Amino acid sequence: MRGLVFDAGDLLYFRAERGAKFKAFLAELGMTLDPQHSEKKKAAEFQAYRGQISHSEYREAIVRLYNITQPELIERGKQALIDDDANVVFFEGVAETLLKLKAQGYLLGIVTDTANSLSAKLNWFERGGFGHVWDSIISSMDIGVRKPDPSIYQAALRQLGLSPSQAVFVGHRNYELEGARAVGMTTIAFNYDPDAQADCYIAQFCELVDAVAKV
Structure with missing residues (x-):
């Protein structure tokens, strides 16, 4: 070989604490992870894994599942997802x-x-x-x-x-x-x-x- x-x-x-940063971000807004979003999250993941949408678009799609529309909050949510992924x-x-x-x-x-x-x-x-x-x-x-x-x-x-x-x-x-x-x-x-x-x-x-x- x-x-x-x-x-x-x-x-x-x-990842020992999978999703911890994003959960904390949602908690600040009075929200929790919603399992009802899992299929839509998987669909976005499917597209991202194949390069059909960008890294940034994928994370924004996840944040928007929670009806978050303010640009500043979207960016904070995306950063929380980035930090979660990096916590290896x-x-x-x-x-x-x-x-x-x-x-x-x-x-x-x-x-x-x-x-x-x-x-x-x-x-x-x-x-x-x-x-x-x-x-x-x-x-x-x-x-x-x-x-x-x-x-x-x-x-x-x-x-x-x-x-x-x-x-x-x-x-x-x-x-x-x-x-x-x-x-x-x-x-x-x-x-x-x-x-x-x-x-x-x-x-x-x-x-x-x-x-x-x-x-």
Whole structure:
């Protein structure tokens, strides 16, 4: 193997206080999160993940679900959503493991379904001490498709200059692991869902170094 391609959310990091800033913003206005908005939120997310609307438009759409129309309040709500997204906690051993893999000569890439800009994600990774390790980052917003569409994996492989047989995909959801397998990549699962099917499973992120050497 010459390279590894990673999912990002709930694989490299998680959010311990999901939505806390936006909840606090709504509380100031005497409101709470409304589950009745979930379908409309998902619809906006669907568009954002495919690059059909911008990061800013996506967040404004969420704020406007609460009938907020004042420009100043819209901007405050959008900033609360940005702050929530940036409040990431990295899994134990992520930075050390990625740095070790990079030092061993592996090419490293990310394939992420996201409504966040790549610059924002890179800022999070810089805080974690590994923003500089990536040879490829493919975003669903930029390419217009989400996993498990084969083209998103193939885009990462092209940027890395690798064939599918030369790369491992590291993920946690079954659909993304299946998508990687369908294009010919070996798969490793971490923090995985109960139904996840992979070639190899690891319980700790630090186990990845040994696992990739064996697959």
